[in-house]
Amino acid sequence: MFKFIQFIFIAFIIFATSAFASDLVAVPSSEARQWANSKGNQLLQAFSEKDVAVKYAKLDKMMEEDVNIKYIGKFVIGKYGKKMSKEQQSRYDDLFHRYILSLYHKANFDFDTSSVHFTIDSVTEYPKFTNVSCTVDPGHLTDDVKFEKVPVKFKLIRGQNNRIQAIDLDISNVSMVIEYRKRFYQMIIDEDENMDWFLEKFEDQVKANEDAAQ
Helix, strand or coil, rough: HHHHHHHHHHCCCCCCCCCCCCHCCCCCCCHHEEEEEEEEHHHHHHHHHHCHHHHHHHHHHHHHCCCCCHHHHHHHHHHHHHHHHHHHHHHHHHHHHHHHHHHHHHHHCCCCCCCEEEEEEEEEEECCCCEEEEEECCCCCCCCCCCEEEEEEEEECCCCCCEEEEEEEEEEEEEHHHHHHHHHHHHHHHHCCCCHHHHHHHHHHHHHHHHHHH
């Protein structure tokens, strides 16, 4: 089950994205449905690669094209961003970028995704975004265990360079972006809201992740 959670998590990382709330523009339903089909199949194809270098090259390409890590970092740090000096903000931006990559590169994707399937259940347009609700059927990621189906919802907007991008991913009705904000807020509270202490602890965590990825 842990490997499937890793799989869903990387889907979030790859599809998390990049427009500020004031710039949100909804995506027409037909385009949103086509995007979800295309990206879902592209992701499964990348995971199915046997050559590790090819696999990560494909995932890296999706990361570069569909993720704005700086925006995600700003959302996650939220109100505490105002407590940072310019130097602290610069350090945090660099650490957060490294943090996202370290999570992605240390994950173990040596499992068969041929049994993983997804269906698009509904597409709903709102004034500033479009929701695409899907069902992911992990099938048999291991030989002896069949996992239950998982509801997944993408929130899509017309993002940078006119690209369709996701700004959130709900897994079983849990927003991944909001969950990460909660996690970072708790990290800061644990350091008595001292941003220097938080950054020191954050850097230690990033370095540990990077070492584990090697």
